[in-house]
Amino acid sequence: MFVIVFANGEFVPPADLNKLLVAADLLVAADGGARYLETLGRAPDILIGDFDSLPIEIANSLGRKEVQIHKHPSSKEQTDLELALEHALRAGATEIVVLAGLGLRWDHSLANLFLTAHPKYVGVQIQFVHGEQRVHIFHGDNELKAKKGEQVSLIPISGDVRGVSTRNLLYPLNRETLYFGSSRGVSNIVVEEGAEVSIESGVLLCIVSPAENGGSE
Secondary structure, eight states, rough: EEEEOOOSSOOOOOOOHHHHHHOSSSSEEEGHHHHHHHHHHOOOEEEEEEEEESHHHHHHHHHHHTOOEEETTOOOOOOOHHHHHHHHHHHSSSSEEEEEESOOHHHHHHHHHHHHHHHHGSSEEEEEEEETTTEEEEEEEEOOOOOOOOOOOOESSSSSSEEEEEEEEESSSSEEEEEEOOOTTTSSSSSSEEEEEOOOHHHHHEEEEOHHHHHHO
């Protein structure tokens, strides 16, 4: 099952947004993320959160439609995005795209990304899409859906990540260790489609960027 989750961060739509929306089996809005679906003329299948960032007129409008609404108290211990991801997992999601999951609040952006590093999401393909950049959390064996020439950065987020091997990247790794706090895995390049990244132990943050993106090395 392919699920799209609209969070409440900065919405930078990718060029293939319409294709993603058509392919989605389930649309989930995490609180204020429903605003972005509203601008697209769409309604979520699921609306979830404490609704502190959702305009009342949108909430009322969705309440009159066939939208499943799950309201939580404002004193909850989980963010709206975490609630949305957990709902998608319970619904049987095998692939999740998060839109508007990143933004100006670095604490929210980092917390959102690291949510998907939890072991319960092993086996679910999750990516954050921000314009033409995609961010993945990698465990185990992973197929990298990237085009030739795109830039790939592999960043350890669980301490040292061991047994890292790659396929179809310009600078190959063969059962090597990417050390926490090292930039060795930054700015690799896809040389052929069908790139792969495998990990024996640990968790990697994988960022895929268009070939023309500038750097700050």
